[in-house]
Amino acid sequence: MGKFQGKVVLVTGASRGIGASIARAFAAEEASVVVNYLQNKEAAEQVVASCLKLGGDAWAIQADVTSESAVQELIERVLLEMGKIDVVVNNAFTPYAFNPDERKLAWELKWEDYQNQIDGALRSTHYMCQTVLPFMKKQSQGSIINMISNLVERPIVPYHEYNTAKAALQGYSRNLAAELGPFGIRVNCVAPGLVYPTSASKYTKEEVKEMIIAQTPLRRIALPEDVAGPVLFLASDWSKFMTGQTLFVDGGFVM
């Protein structure tokens, strides 16, 4: 029996990259996975197909998670179809090109740049959490996992607006964890280092990768599937006494 048999898991931004890899990992443990996507229906359907093949159930739903009404509609549909939500993985974020050579310098940033990233990381997560909370409280359980970045701890490349937004998300998660603990709801973060290949990291130069590898004890760069393990762990009963934590998945780059 799969570890997540009978569990409903919602992964935002799951049509590709890390999100897709997380969705597949849950499916392999027989979860019923909601594959949320914004634009790429075809890619999402492919993720669904591979989830089914792996032995889980999966369902692709389009929704812009930065829209409050879209999130509410998404959750309503999930509850009607699946009756409950056990795990939410807030993985979607506003597109960002991780290009250390082209990134904006501190004095070039406008508030809108920050706002844009904060909307993508924090606002979307807030909408999602507000919407699922009543149901998770009713279930007296639930696990929320927010994807952040190891850059919040060590900004080896100061992607100001991105790192700041993710750092805000970490703070948000800790506060949420403190308030929701008495309801049996856990909130944790997973902070990957540079993950390759993903669409966001496709412009990252080899030189930068080499630099990171050289400073990473496990001497390579994370693959999307490396991230899934800690996410599944935080979603499972194995971590039932952990909340407000951040797991770094970067080969020991941050410690």
Next chain:
Amino acid sequence: MNQQQEIVQHVFRFIQADASEEKDFNELALRLYAYQYQYNLPYRSFCMQKGKTPRMVKTWKDIPPVPINAFKDATLSCIGPEKAEAVFMTSGTTKGIKGKHYHPTLQIYDQSMTLNFKKRFMRDIEHIRMGILFPKEKELPNSSLAHYLALAVKEFGTKESHYLVNENGVDMNRLLDELHHAEETGEPYALLGASYSFVHMLEELERMGKTFSLPKGSRILDTGGFKNQSKELELNEFYLLLSTTLGVERSECINMYGVTELSTQFYDKGNESVPSVKSGPHWIRTRVINPLTGEEVPKGERGVLVHCDLGNFNSVTTILTEDVGIELENGFFLLGRVQGTEAKGCSIAVEEFLKSASKGVSE
């Protein structure tokens, strides 16, 4: 053809087949589940509460069982109750509220009953002269047992079959005539009815000092237990008395286990030893569960019975009984009803509260 007719057709074909594969049983059970989830609204909210939408239910074992008591509280039907051809009600002792089971058509109930009855009770013969120790269907229009017995007489009784109870209980004169007639002619005879009526009959016969030796091929079917309507006999004593008083082998004393909330019955292969092994036809399956977790107990351990009856196409297929049993290779032991519990300390238990509330002890 509307959806209900399609469902009925599907169930009909399923029952008509000789046996069923797990796969086919599952398929129909899940189809019925989706249908009932859609149209039986109280059931739907019950299932949603448990997070068991049709999408999340992958096998018949996942279908949320409805506690038998819920038939008292809610209208569990996919059609408006006024459209039902028949409504069977429980005898309802607590507070006079009766559980109601709605049948849009009796086609499936009757098909289920006759096929199963023929196989388990009639076996080698087509017809038999019957005596019925239970009121007629006319008198108890909401009794599933009255309907069951009427159907038995109609389909399998010879035209000389009789009802042997009147307003005063067992019609002893009539009964004695029938028993004598059977003894004299050597024509096999079948007595069917409520277990407690048999007890009354046995008491009367004992008082009269009469015993019989019914011809070979004669048989007995009792059902329903004693329900406080007669002396509570130990099962062993009951069948011993039946057998010695009427001269019918204990192996020919069949006990039928059925409840108003189902459309299908279980039978044993006689009661040479008790408890007997009960089993049902291929369209009903039974699980023995730990009532706390809902999970099956290991084979051989005591648990509570859950039945999934595909004949229940309109209400809910899967019900949680209050009967304790043990799963066996070829059926299950029925060990009787779960007894009420008293509080262990000095707090009041629900039953005592109800009792004192109804007696007005608590002013």
Next chain:
Amino acid sequence: MRELAGYLPDIGETEFETKILTFQSKNETVEVEIPFLTTEQMDKVIEKVKKASAETLKSFSISEIVSIIDQAIDRLLDRDSLYRQKAEKLLPIVTGYDEEIIRLGLTSYLKTFRKKELQRFLIEDLGNPLLLDDFQPRVKGGFSKAMGPNVVTHIWSGNVPALPFWSLISGLLVKAGNIGKVPSTEPLFSGWFAHLLVEVEPRLADCLAVVWWKGGDEERESSIFEQSDVVVGYGGNESLQSLQNRMPVTTRFLPFGHKISFGVVSQASLDSRKTWQSVHQAALDVIRYDQQGCYSPHIFYVQHGGKVSPKEFARFLANELENFQKRHPRRELSMEESASMAAWRQREEMTIFSNPNNEVLGNQANDWTVVYEENNIHFTPSSLNRVIKVIAFETIEDILPYIAPHRSLLQTVGIAANPNELFEWAELLGKTGVTRITALGSMTSPEAGWHHDGRFNLLDLVNMVDIEAAAEESSEQFAPYVD
């Protein structure tokens, strides 16, 4: 493992028939062997106790008796003492309750029988404890003395450990000989206590007996009641009724029937900071002895209007019960209890259809259940074993009409409210028949000197003997020193 239960005075016999009661927990079995006396032996025991009570017990002063009980309780509070160790080891097996719950429960309960609490107990009921020793002057004139009966028979019931201590200690305080009948569900603790008392004061050896017979043994009970001055009975109304039917009119019968208790939570306690405290205390009341006590809550009525809604309160409570399940797991339930609990919960789940605002909260293993109800105030008991209802209300007056019809069953109300509300509500609840009001978290530990079911623990046992002023005055004229 085998343990001898009960306590017998010396009746010159050593051969007794015994009955073995077997208790089983997950991995241990205890066989409890308890004497099962013949009617003749029982008569001898009663005779002996009666005599010792009159000749020995009545000669002790009340402060001596208090000191004996205090020393015995002191030993039971000492976790290294023999009987305390037995209790901690065997009672979890016998009753099924969590070891920690028993350990903590015993300490908090036994504490209420220390010397200072006993003194409070005495003064509470009698005003002047010396009434038990000697004729004391009364304000109205004349003198009175509280005379204890010769023999009090206690019919204990239920498996909440040490509960029989209330009536046994009350009996001792009024200098009565005591015959206690232990329940089959917890036959050990009162016997140990009897042994302990005798170890502390050997002269008490014949003043008490702890025995067992099968409840409802009419002949035996009638004979014992005939020989008792007072019978204190615990149990359901049905069994109490049957005891009463056999009670001679000359024997005083003090029945303590099963009771129902509940909590009332004011919106005043439901702010962001204090809610959890209330919830935590409420959960403790639920898990202690799995609600089997008469003071255990069946329902919490929670007021609308606080920062935290009644619905949120229910959800907080749910997770608190889940946490306690890990810390102090519930007793293993029998098949019957499991089935009735499952049926109860599923039936509640079925009602969500007609009451969509209700919630049934619980975990997969059914370790606990919280049912939240809105717009539907009622008063029905829980199926116990950590099953609790949270019912939302607006004003206390909304609740009262539903409680009032059950006057004779009401006992404790746990309250979280501000001082004004506390007294206002106490007045209203008292009128409906409630006899004890306490804080959430204290429901299962009544304080020393409480009025059990509203009655006097000691006064109900004694007879007051009055020397009227007239007698006193008249005696003066016959005095040898009269001038």
